[in-house]
Every structure is written in structure tokens, then in C-alpha cells.
Amino acid sequence: MKADPTVPGQKLWEDVPASLPAALTRLIQDCPDREALVTGTERITWAGLDRASRDLAAVLVARGVNRRTRVGLLMGNGIDWAVCAFAVMRLGAVLVPLSTLLRAPELEQQLRVAAVERLVLVDGFRGRDLMEEFADLLPLDEQDGRTPRLPALKSAWRWDDLRSEARPASTALADALEIRVRPADDLAIMFTSGSRGAPKGVVHTHGNATRAVASGLRVRCVGPGERLYIPMPFFWMGGFGGGLLTVLMAGATLLTEPTDSTPTPEQTLDLLSRERATLFRGWPDQAARLAAHPRTAETDLSSLRPGSLEAILPPHLRGRPGSKANLFGMTETFGPYCGDPLDHDMPPQAWGSCGTPFPGTSIRISDPETAEPVGPGEHGEIRVRGPNLMRGVCGRSREEVFTPDGWYRTGDLGHLDADGRLWCHGRLDDMLKIRGATVYPTEVEAALLTIPGVRQAFVTDIPDTTRAARIAAAIVPEGDAPLHEAEVLAAARTRLSAFKVPDILRVLPSGTDVPRTASGKVDKTALQRLLTR
Known part of the structure; x- marks a missing residue:
């Protein structure tokens, strides 16, 4: 073309x-x-x-x-x-x-x-x-x-x-x-x-x-x-x-596993070694499990290089913890539209960000109520425009999906910093109002993940007809690490403002996965039921 x-x-x-x-x-x-x-x-x-x-x-x-x-x-x-x-x-x-x-x-x-x-x-x-x-x-x-x-x-x-x-x-x-x-x-x-x-x-x-x-x-x-x-x-x-489509556009080779059964760690390690995989972009939890598996130490994974999920890489090829961009995208943008190179550390002031927009992609942060653009550092709804964007949504008119000037209202919350990097704060419909204050579930989840022994954290709200909505969290421990709700909450209070500390906290058995929708996302309604029963 x-x-x-x-x-x-x-x-x-x-x-x-x-x-x-x-x-x-x-x-x-x-x-x-x-x-x-x-x-x-x-x-x-x-x-x-x-x-x-x-x-x-x-x-x-x-x-x-x-x-x-x-x-x-x-x-x-x-x-x-x-x-x-x-x-x-x-x-x-x-x-x-x-x-x-x-x-x-x-x-x-x-x-x-x-x-x-x-x-x-x-x-x-x-x-x-x-x-x-x-x-x-x-x-x-x-x-x-x-x-x-x-x-x-x-x-x-x-x-x-x-x-x-x-x-x-x-x-x-x-x-x-x-x-x-x-x-x-x-x-x-x-x-x-x-x-x-x-x-x-x-x-x-x-x-x-x-x-x-x-x-x-x-x-x-x-x-x-x-x-x-x-x-x-x-x-x-x-x-x-x-x-x-990635390997098609790159001229590369895709290594995958049949989904008609769950592959064992041994099968995955054999595939990675035998086929000389150069990039591992699997599930983060999967990478962590493989890294901890006894067979990994004796498996030749020397072909893997930076740009892979870091848990599976040897220590000398890993970046500093938290230094890589969190690739950010959605089905409507045909995958990621924002990120920095995964084989390089971002500058420390950018850690935790989603990096910068991909070539051709424009990002605007707009006030959710007025739709007016906001300045650097101000939170609002992320809007996207560019040649990567979908044509539309089945059963919806273009006017329902895009603004008159072609922006897609993603429903995601975020802000752009002075360097043009995007920071994500969750979904607009997930933003919580707790006793009049705004709470972003992702912020609470990130704080909980810094507590030793916590492998996963999921935060939502619990509507209450007799009082203000409450924050609820489910956490999954790392391995057999003993975690007690009272100790986790005490640690959370040292990391979060008082109004952001969960009112309800459940420690789930190690290896538990929270309820998910058919598209793989956390099912918030089912999560709420899990946390209130």
C-alpha cells in the first residue's frame, strides 16, 4: 500500500x-x-x-x-x-x-x-x-x-x-x-x-x-x-x-499447545526447550509456576530472551522489578495500543505505567461528565482514535460507539503524565464511591500485592442498602504461605488511606481462581456473591 x-x-x-x-x-x-x-x-x-x-x-x-x-x-x-x-x-x-x-x-x-x-x-x-x-x-x-x-x-x-x-x-x-x-x-x-x-x-x-x-x-x-x-x-x-496474526505480520513462528486438555508443566517445558522458543508471552501465573517447577532448573531454556515474561527468565536477563510497561489494550483496538519495549527498563518515574501510545494511535483523557479533554496528570476516561480501531459493534450505530470526531469511549479510567505515558486506574463503571471519596480498585489491588505472601488480589464493592457501599477484596496466597485476614488488613492499613482499606477481606485457598466470564475477565457480580456468602 x-x-x-x-x-x-x-x-x-x-x-x-x-x-x-x-x-x-x-x-x-x-x-x-x-x-x-x-x-x-x-x-x-x-x-x-x-x-x-x-x-x-x-x-x-x-x-x-x-x-x-x-x-x-x-x-x-x-x-x-x-x-x-x-x-x-x-x-x-x-x-x-x-x-x-x-x-x-x-x-x-x-x-x-x-x-x-x-x-x-x-x-x-x-x-x-x-x-x-x-x-x-x-x-x-x-x-x-x-x-x-x-x-x-x-x-x-x-x-x-x-x-x-x-x-x-x-x-x-x-x-x-x-x-x-x-x-x-x-x-x-x-x-x-x-x-x-x-x-x-x-x-x-x-x-x-x-x-x-x-x-x-x-x-x-x-x-x-x-x-x-x-x-x-x-x-x-x-x-x-x-x-x-502476530506471527503472520512478523514472519515468525507460533508455538502453542492444544486446548482440548490442560498441558502439564513438564509438557510445556519440553515444548519450550525442544522448539527453541525465543519469547514466552504466556499467562503470568503460568510463568511463575514454571519458574518454581523442579524440572525447570534442568531444562535448557537458553533460547529465551528479554521481552519474555520475566519469571521464566534467568535472573541476569530480568529487568528491575516493576520496570517494564504494562501493555494496555482491548478487543476494540485489536489488542495492545500502548506500551514501551518489553526488553528495556522504563525510567523509574514511569514504573507502573502502561507506556506510550503505539505509532498512529492517539489517546485523549476526557472528563467523564463533560467529555471535555483534561490536562496532564488529571484523571478521566481514556478515549482512543487511530487506524488500529475497530469498525464498529454488531447491532450498534456508529453514533452509539464513536464520538462525532471519531474517538472511541473506552470506559477505562486513566491519566497521561507530562511525558505522554498512560496510567490506567480501572474501569469507569468499576470506579467506587466510598463515603463520598473516589476509590480505584486497581490501586487497592496494587497495594495488597505488595504484602508478602499475596499472589493475587481482586477488589470490588459490595452495595449495601443500609449504609454506604463497602470495599471488599479476595486474595490468593503465594504457595503455602500462611495468611490471616487480620494480619493482611493490618498490613493494608500501612499502605492505604483508611477509606481505601477493605471492609471485607477473604483469603482464598492457594491455587483458587476467582469466577470469570466466558471472555476470561473477572466476573464482578460472581465475585461479589463470593465475598458476601
């Missing part, structure tokens, strides 16, 4: 492939034999992924998939997921990744919101018979087509049937559709939800997705030839944008 000198900032993107087919074509020209995806039990090169997805694209076209057809995909991580997803996207059809955690009512809601027309799914997952579990939602057969409950859904295809089907003699029609894909064409609908809200379908285009990923490669330290470990499911942005 050539730059237009009349468009400010467009030169940033002149060398960035502006669609998935364009990015795949460039990779096949540059490094066809480089591995694209390795799962531990299977592997495929970029040339192999190109061939397999082109063949499947021809099958999909023969079955009625066209430009703009919305295709749902329900299966676990693996090469099959990547092949099917690339086949859909290279046609100009719209991929709708669906969580394997969904139950029938949740799946029905997402299929309806995204107006999915074709659904590809596996027979079973982690002991569940998906064909039986979702039978009431699926079309009876190819001829009957639509179901009364989901009028948009025309077909539901078993993955085993689809991949075993002989491809048409010619891929000419599929190739013709691919040539017509443009940056403004929709690429995918990703589902996300707040900690309290219903899931929403976020619509991303080829152009905004490729630019979002490209703008963060330097900060995330992902370049050509990297071997990036990401365990996140592909139906979440961390696995899809942060994994599959």
Missing part, C-alpha cells in the same frame, strides 16, 4: 500489508519454508498453511461461502483452527471465533448477535458432545437450512466432514474472491464483555487488524524468525491477534 502524502501519518503504513491475503503472499515470497505453527504434536510451514487454507477455501466456496459471509468457528487450538480461519479470511468472508467454553444459551446469543450464517464445529471438546449439546441450535440438514431460533444460520458443518471433502478441481473462484479483498473489508467479529456487561461482537477490518498488530511488533519484541510461545485460546484476542 503506497502512502498518500496528503494523509497525515499514512507513511507509517506504506510497508504494512493491509489485508490477510497480502500478508500471506508476502510471507510465502520471503520465507515459505519457515514454520508457521507448532503445537507439540504437529507442525506446519507457511507454505503448507497457504496450500491447506487455499484448498479449504475452494471447498467453502463450493458450499456457498462468499465475500462477507459470516462463518463461526468452534474448535480448540491447533493447525486445523488456523487452516479453517485462514481459509475463511482469505476469501473476504468474516471469521467469528467462538469460545469452546460457551454453553448452549451463550452460543445461541453470540450466533444471533453476529448473524452467523455458516458454523464449523468439532464433534466434541474436553469430554463434551458438542453436536448433541447444541442440537437444538443447529440446522436439521443442508436442505432445510435455517432454524427458527437462529434465522440467519443456514448451515452447521462438522469439521471432520469439511476437511475430508475432496476439493474442487479448480481453485479459480476462490482465488478470484481473494484478489478482491480490500483493507476496508471485514475480517473478523471478536466477542468481548466487560466484567458486568453482556458480550458484544466487535467488528474488525483487514486494514485495522494488520495495522494494529504491526504497530506493536517492536514494543512486543517480535521480529522475523522469532519463535513465540502463546498458550491463549485462538478465540480470544490474546491467541488470535497476539498469536496467529
Whole structure:
């Protein structure tokens, strides 16, 4: 894509492939034999992924998939997921990744919101018979087509049937559709939800997705030839944008593990060592557990380098505690839009910040009530604008989603300092008013995490009809560290103003995870129930 000198900032993107087919074509020209995806039990090169997805694209076209057809995909991580997803996207059809955690009512809601027309799914997952579990939602057969409950859904295809089907003699029609894909064409609908809200379908285009990923490669330290470990499911942005599309845009290799079972630490360590992983961007808790595992000391992880989660790195490669930026982003921005390079320490005055906006991204802090911009250091709602931003949200008008001048109201609270770094203070709807004072849950959580023996902290409010709302916190201890509520509260009082100290505090058993939504976020309503029972 050539730059237009009349468009400010467009030169940033002149060398960035502006669609998935364009990015795949460039990779096949540059490094066809480089591995694209390795799962531990299977592997495929970029040339192999190109061939397999082109063949499947021809099958999909023969079955009625066209430009703009919305295709749902329900299966676990693996090469099959990547092949099917690339086949859909290279046609100009719209991929709708669906969580394997969904139950029938949740799946029905997402299929309806995204107006999915074709659904590809596996027979079973982690002991569940998906064909039986979702039978009431699926079309009876190819001829009957639509179901009364989901009028948009025309077909539901078993993955085993689809991949075993002989491809048409010619891929000419599929190739013709691919040539017509443009940056403004929709690429995918990703589902996300707040900690309290219903899931929403976020619509991303080829152009905004490729630019979002490209703008963060330097900060995330992902370049050509990297071997990036990401365990996140592909139906979440961390696995899809942060994994599959990241290695596509960088010319790298993705290392992941099947999600149809939970890998053991030994299996993960073997994968990292055998495949010479260079970057570990997994779950922070996972990195800490691996670092503490007896096998780690005798496992060759010398290929890992800075830019990885630091718990898994040897001490001489780690930065100073707290010195790295907290990458900050959301599904609506196709992943992170703010951060500083993960292989360098920030200056001490920036510790705890989210770093600086990625190239092309603009950030404004606005007063939540007046919508007027506020100055450096003042707290307000974070608003974002740039080429990385989604096209819109399913079922909502542009006016409902964006301001007249194109800003997206993120609902996040934060401030920009004098150096332009972003500091996040939680969600606007999570901001607490306690006895007339403002309390940010993230601030209380950060203080609790400094108490020795505390591994995780989760803070919310407890509404009370007889008195002001109360602050409540759940903490998870580190290993077998003995923690007592009274001692934790006493330590909290030395770190927090009196009105910020939790009124209710529960110490959960080590290894406990708090309730989460289908998109992986903490379920605040369920957390409140946990803290009040």
C-alpha cells in the first residue's frame, strides 16, 4: 500500500500489508519454508498453511461461502483452527471465533448477535458432545437450512466432514474472491464483555487488524524468525491477534499447545526447550509456576530472551522489578495500543505505567461528565482514535460507539503524565464511591500485592442498602504461605488511606481462581456473591 502524502501519518503504513491475503503472499515470497505453527504434536510451514487454507477455501466456496459471509468457528487450538480461519479470511468472508467454553444459551446469543450464517464445529471438546449439546441450535440438514431460533444460520458443518471433502478441481473462484479483498473489508467479529456487561461482537477490518498488530511488533519484541510461545485460546484476542496474526505480520513462528486438555508443566517445558522458543508471552501465573517447577532448573531454556515474561527468565536477563510497561489494550483496538519495549527498563518515574501510545494511535483523557479533554496528570476516561480501531459493534450505530470526531469511549479510567505515558486506574463503571471519596480498585489491588505472601488480589464493592457501599477484596496466597485476614488488613492499613482499606477481606485457598466470564475477565457480580456468602 503506497502512502498518500496528503494523509497525515499514512507513511507509517506504506510497508504494512493491509489485508490477510497480502500478508500471506508476502510471507510465502520471503520465507515459505519457515514454520508457521507448532503445537507439540504437529507442525506446519507457511507454505503448507497457504496450500491447506487455499484448498479449504475452494471447498467453502463450493458450499456457498462468499465475500462477507459470516462463518463461526468452534474448535480448540491447533493447525486445523488456523487452516479453517485462514481459509475463511482469505476469501473476504468474516471469521467469528467462538469460545469452546460457551454453553448452549451463550452460543445461541453470540450466533444471533453476529448473524452467523455458516458454523464449523468439532464433534466434541474436553469430554463434551458438542453436536448433541447444541442440537437444538443447529440446522436439521443442508436442505432445510435455517432454524427458527437462529434465522440467519443456514448451515452447521462438522469439521471432520469439511476437511475430508475432496476439493474442487479448480481453485479459480476462490482465488478470484481473494484478489478482491480490500483493507476496508471485514475480517473478523471478536466477542468481548466487560466484567458486568453482556458480550458484544466487535467488528474488525483487514486494514485495522494488520495495522494494529504491526504497530506493536517492536514494543512486543517480535521480529522475523522469532519463535513465540502463546498458550491463549485462538478465540480470544490474546491467541488470535497476539498469536496467529502476530506471527503472520512478523514472519515468525507460533508455538502453542492444544486446548482440548490442560498441558502439564513438564509438557510445556519440553515444548519450550525442544522448539527453541525465543519469547514466552504466556499467562503470568503460568510463568511463575514454571519458574518454581523442579524440572525447570534442568531444562535448557537458553533460547529465551528479554521481552519474555520475566519469571521464566534467568535472573541476569530480568529487568528491575516493576520496570517494564504494562501493555494496555482491548478487543476494540485489536489488542495492545500502548506500551514501551518489553526488553528495556522504563525510567523509574514511569514504573507502573502502561507506556506510550503505539505509532498512529492517539489517546485523549476526557472528563467523564463533560467529555471535555483534561490536562496532564488529571484523571478521566481514556478515549482512543487511530487506524488500529475497530469498525464498529454488531447491532450498534456508529453514533452509539464513536464520538462525532471519531474517538472511541473506552470506559477505562486513566491519566497521561507530562511525558505522554498512560496510567490506567480501572474501569469507569468499576470506579467506587466510598463515603463520598473516589476509590480505584486497581490501586487497592496494587497495594495488597505488595504484602508478602499475596499472589493475587481482586477488589470490588459490595452495595449495601443500609449504609454506604463497602470495599471488599479476595486474595490468593503465594504457595503455602500462611495468611490471616487480620494480619493482611493490618498490613493494608500501612499502605492505604483508611477509606481505601477493605471492609471485607477473604483469603482464598492457594491455587483458587476467582469466577470469570466466558471472555476470561473477572466476573464482578460472581465475585461479589463470593465475598458476601
